[in-house]
Amino acid sequence: GAVVSQHPSWVICKSGTSVKIECRSLDFQATTMFWYRQFPKQSLMLMATSNEGSKATYEQGVEKDKFLINHASLTLSTLTVTSAHPEDSSFYICSARDRQSGRTETQYFGPGTRLLVL
Amino acid sequence: SQQGEEDPQALSIQEGENATMNCSYKTSINNLQWYRQNSGRGLVHLILIRSNEREKHSGRLRVTLDTSKKSSSLLITASRAADTASYFCATPAYSGAGSYQLTFGKGTKLSVIP
Numbered sequence: 001g002a003v004v005s006q007h008p009s010w011v012i013c014k015s016g017t018s019v020k021i022e023c024r025s026l027d028f029q030a031t032t033m034f035w036y037r038q039f040p041k042q043s044l045m046l047m048a049t050s051n052e053g054s055k056a057t058y059e060q061g062v063e064k065d066k067f068l069i070n071h072a073s074l075t076l077s078t079l080t081v082t083s084a085h086p087e088d089s090s091f092y093i094c095s096a097r098d099r100q101s102g103r104t105e106t107q108y109f110g111p112g113t114r115l116l117v118l
Numbered sequence: 119s120q121q122g123e124e125d126p127q128a129l130s131i132q133e134g135e136n137a138t139m140n141c142s143y144k145t146s147i148n149n150l151q152w153y154r155q156n157s158g159r160g161l162v163h164l165i166l167i168r169s170n171e172r173e174k175h176s177g178r179l180r181v182t183l184d185t186s187k188k189s190s191s192l193l194i195t196a197s198r199a200a201d202t203a204s205y206f207c208a209t210p211a212y213s214g215a216g217s218y219q220l221t222f223g224k225g226t227k228l229s230v231i232p
Contacts, residue, residue, distance in 0.1 A: 043225055109160035114158070
C-alpha cells in the first residue's frame with residue numbers, strides 16, 4: 001500500500017528557532033500533499049494544500065510567512081515553522097494523494113511529527 | 119467549520135461487543151470517508167462510501183450512508199482491544215481547478231476493554 005513518511009517524529013526546540021518537517025511519499029508520486037495540525041484531543045485542522053511546483057494554498061487564519069511550505073518534487077514536501085513559539089507546539093500531520101491511482105480521493109497519512117517549543 | 123460531527127465523542131465497550139459511531143454532515147457530498155487514528159499517530163484510511171451507495175462492508179467494518187439525513191454510521195463488529203483508537207469521518211470539498219481537500223469531524227474515541 002501507499003506509504004507516507006515524516007521526519008522527524010519528535011522535535012523539541014527553543015522559542016525563536018525554526019523547525020523543518022519533511023513529508024515523503026515512499027512508493028508513489030503525490031500530486032498534492034496536505035499539512036494538518038492537531039491539538040490534543042481535537043480533530044485535524046487543514047493548514048495548507050501543497051501542489052508540486054506551485055505555491056501552497058493556505059487556509060484562513062494560517063500565516064504563510066510563519067509556516068513555509070515547499071513542494072519541490074512529487075515525493076517530497078516540507079513544512080518549516082519559522083521563529084517557533086510555545087503556542088506552535090502541536091502534532092503536525094501530512095498526507096498525500098496518489099497521482100496515478102484511481103483512488104485519488106483517498107489521502108495517505110504520515111505518522112505525524114510532534115513539536116514541542118520551550 | 120467542521121463538516122462532519124461524530125457521535126458519540128467517546129465510547130467504551132467490552133471486547134467482543136459491537137461499536138457504532140455516527141457522523142453527520144451539512145453540505146452535499148460525493149463521498150464520505152472514515153479514518154482511524156491510534157493515539158499519537160497518523161490516520162489510516164478505513165473505508166470510502168460514495169453518495170450513490172447506501173452500505174459498504176470491509177472485514178468487520180460496516181458503513182452506511184443516508185444522504186437524505188446527511189448522516190453516516192460506522193459499525194465495528196466483534197470488537198477487539200486493538201480497535202481502541204479515535205475514529206474520524208471526513209468529507210471532501212472540491213474547489214476550482216480540481217483542487218480538493220478533506221474536512222474532518224471531531225472524532226469518536228473508542229476504548230475496547232479486554
